[in-house]
Amino acid sequence: MGGGVRGDLKAVNRVVIQGLEARELECFRGETLLFQQLSFTVRSGEVVQIEGGNGCGKTTLLRILGGLGVADEGQVLWDGVPMPRSRPELYSQLAWVGHRDGIKDELTAIENLQAAQAMSEHAKDVDFSLVLESLGLVDRDTIPCRSLSAGQRRRVALARLAVTDAKIWILDEPLTALDVAGREQLQRMMVEHAQMGGMVIYTTHQHLPLAGCDCKSVVLG
Amino acid sequence: MQDTTTSAVHVSLGQAFWQLLRRDLLLTLRRGNEWINPLVFFVIVVSLFPLGIGPGAKTLQLIGPGVVWVSALLATLLALDGLFRSDYQDGALELILLSPHPLSVLVLAKVLAHWLITGLPLVLLSPLLGVLLHQDSSVMWVLMATLALGTATLSLIGSIGAALTVGVRRGGVLLSLLVLPLYVPVLIFGSNAVASAGMGLAVKGQLSLLGGMLFLALALAPVATAASLRVSVE
Numbered sequence: 001m002g003g004g005v006r007g008d009l010k011a012v013n014r015v016v017i018q019g020l021e022a023r024e025l026e027c028f029r030g031e032t033l034l035f036q037q038l039s040f041t042v043r044s045g046e047v048v049q050i051e052g053g054n055g056c057g058k059t060t061l062l063r064i065l066g067g068l069g070v071a072d073e074g075q076v077l078w079d080g081v082p083m084p085r086s087r088p089e090l091y092s093q094l095a096w097v098g099h100r101d102g103i104k105d106e107l108t109a110i111e112n113l114q115a116a117q118a119m120s121e122h123a124k125d126v127d128f129s130l131v132l133e134s135l136g137l138v139d140r141d142t143i144p145c146r147s148l149s150a151g152q153r154r155r156v157a158l159a160r161l162a163v164t165d166a167k168i169w170i171l172d173e174p175l176t177a178l179d180v181a182g183r184e185q186l187q188r189m190m191v192e193h194a195q196m197g198g199m200v201i202y203t204t205h206q207h208l209p210l211a212g213c214d215c216k217s218v219v220l221g
Numbered sequence: 222m223q224d225t226t227t228s229a230v231h232v233s234l235g236q237a238f239w240q241l242l243r244r245d246l247l248l249t250l251r252r253g254n255e256w257i258n259p260l261v262f263f264v265i266v267v268s269l270f271p272l273g274i275g276p277g278a279k280t281l282q283l284i285g286p287g288v289v290w291v292s293a294l295l296a297t298l299l300a301l302d303g304l305f306r307s308d309y310q311d312g313a314l315e316l317i318l319l320s321p322h323p324l325s326v327l328v329l330a331k332v333l334a335h336w337l338i339t340g341l342p343l344v345l346l347s348p349l350l351g352v353l354l355h356q357d358s359s360v361m362w363v364l365m366a367t368l369a370l371g372t373a374t375l376s377l378i379g380s381i382g383a384a385l386t387v388g389v390r391r392g393g394v395l396l397s398l399l400v401l402p403l404y405v406p407v408l409i410f411g412s413n414a415v416a417s418a419g420m421g422l423a424v425k426g427q428l429s430l431l432g433g434m435l436f437l438a439l440a441l442a443p444v445a446t447a448a449s450l451r452v453s454v455e
Contacts, residue, residue, distance in 0.1 A: 066319060069455050092321035100312025106251035107244070115313075118240030119320040119327075122229040144251070165229035 016080035019043040019199060020065065020090075020168060026073035027060055034060060038074070040218050042168070047190060047200040047210055049217040056221030058203040059099055062172050065201060066096055092121040095166035097174055101157040105146040109137055109156045112145060113163050122165035131162045135185055150177040158186060161193075169193060171202040183208070237322045238330045245334035248307075256338045263296040263343055267350045278355045285354030286364070286415035292350075293343050293368055294404055297375045300339040301400070302393050304331065304383040305450065314387075318454060324447035332380045332443070340372035356419065363418035363428075370431040371411040377438035378403050384449035407434060 019042050026036040034057030042048050050058045063069035065076055067083050067090065076083045078090040103112050110128045117123045129141055135155045145153060154177050161169055169190075175183055187208060190200050194213035202208075249256050270288050274280055308314035317327055347368050348361040356364065382400035386392030414427035 068315060068318060088321050091319055094319055096315060096319050098312050098315050100310075100315070102312035102316045104244070104248060104311065104313060106248050111244070111247070115240060115244045116316055118232060118237045118244075119316050119322070121232055121321040123232050125228055125230050 017041050017043065017077070018079055019046075020201070021077040021080075022061075022065065022074070023077060024074040025061070025064065025071045025076070027057060027064065027071050029057070029060065035220050036073070038218070038220075040216070042199045042201055042216075044167075044197045044199060045194050046214045046216060047194050047202075049208075049215065050201065050203045050220065051217050052220030058220060059172055061218075061220065062098075062170055062201065062203065066094065066170050067091075090168075093167040095120070095161050095164055095169045097157050097160065097169070097171045099172045101153055103145050103153050103156055106144055108141055108144055109148070109159070110141045112156055113159055116160045117163045120164035120166065124163050124165050126163055128159075128163065131159050132156070134162075135159050136181060151179055151182060154178055155182055158182075158189070161189060167197075168199040169201070171200065173203055173205075175204045175206050175208065232322075234322050234326060237320065238326055241317070241327055241330040242334050245331055246337065249334075249338050256342075259296040259300040259339050260342050260346065262299055263292050264346065264350065266292040266295065268353060271353065282355045282357075282419065285351065285356045286360075286412045286419065288354060289347060289350055289364065290368075290371070290408055290412040290415070293347070293372060294375060294408055296343060297339060297372055297379065298397060298400065298404075300335070301376075301379040301383050302386075302396060304335050304380060305387045306383075309387045309454075314450070314454065318450060324450065325443035328380065328384075328446045328450070329439075329443045332376050332446075335380075336373050336376040340369075340376055343372055344368045356415075360415060360418045363424050364415050366428060367411040367414045367431055370428070370435050371407050374407050374431070374435045374438045375404060377435075377442035378407075380446045381442055381449055384446045384453060386453075387450070388453045407431065410434075 021039075021041045023039050025038040027034045038061075040048070050061055052058050060069060064071045067076070067087055078086040078093075081089065083090065102116070104115070107115065109132055113128045113131070132138075132141070132155075135158060137152060137155055137159070145156060148156065154174070158174060174186055178186065183206075187210060190202075191210055191213050194200060194210075267288055270284065271281055274284070305314060308317065318324065320327060344365055347364050351361050351364050379396075379400050382396045382403075385399065386396045389395055410427045410430050414424040414431070417427065418424050
């Protein structure tokens, strides 16, 4: 009983946000202030674009959100629990496509997907070649990724989003090296993911119209 | 209609461990002859001693255990730098760090793969080099046993250093400075066991100690390596 009352009081004091919350983040690079008092939330069904020019800390912010970096002030919360305490819960729901694509040159696209899927907790029971085909990579299951073009490698990295059942996607410049068809496919994937109740946080310098989902933007600098 | 949406399958820790181990072994296989370099280094260094000191059976017999052990230690160190480096450079390390599976277990998979590629061949090749250094045939199994226990320990301890220096551009020298002092106990008991066996003394004590060190490293090193990796990518 007593514990329940205390729990209720806590809930009144601070509403627990289901999803990702950045609370009063502050970050320096050397002596330069990248951002301060940065607070925002990402809830189910929302797509958040991090905007800002080159070198204003977009990647740094994404790394902080993903727990790969540490903010100088403030905290990141997942379902109301601050990182790094919520690390296992966040990571079981996270799909990450970073600045460096994480693709092994020596492995084929399918082997790369296999390896990435094994690192997740909830794998989607899908046919890898169908996923790659939907991203325009046909007959790429025998060729090592070394011989793929930059755009094709990016597509393999994005295919990782389709093989795990992650709720939150963090994408750092996903449009880099993608052609028009690739961009449209990614657009479709993002909208579909948001409509299914997923969350997306991404950065880009290009125009990416996302019709039919709840879009927000966070401006840095 | 909803049937087209695919169901999620739980990935167990065992599967993650096995897939990562398999991935690392596959990568080594595809990279061609790179894995053979530490092994060649080991053979060349050991075979330099008879050339430098002279082929006298007595001297070689005396210094043999130490020579094989020091060479194996340096060969392990040589291979250590690559443990996390390529994953760090292409971003695959981030995917491992962002996995919900315990990082220390994933690290263990990587270290095991590393030992299978670099440590195990050293163990298998050591009797041949023992013959080169006029070691008694009865000593060979002690040499192999100590190297098997020892190189596994060295790989585990070394993984901490490799994790700490993965973000450093030319971390090789720093890695040696960090790791070599920690290698000393393993070297002492390893070479001492082989030397004792050569003199017909009991080696059970040294082997037990080496086994103890292996289990201690097995318990502690992956946790330390996991923490070091998180610090290194920040």
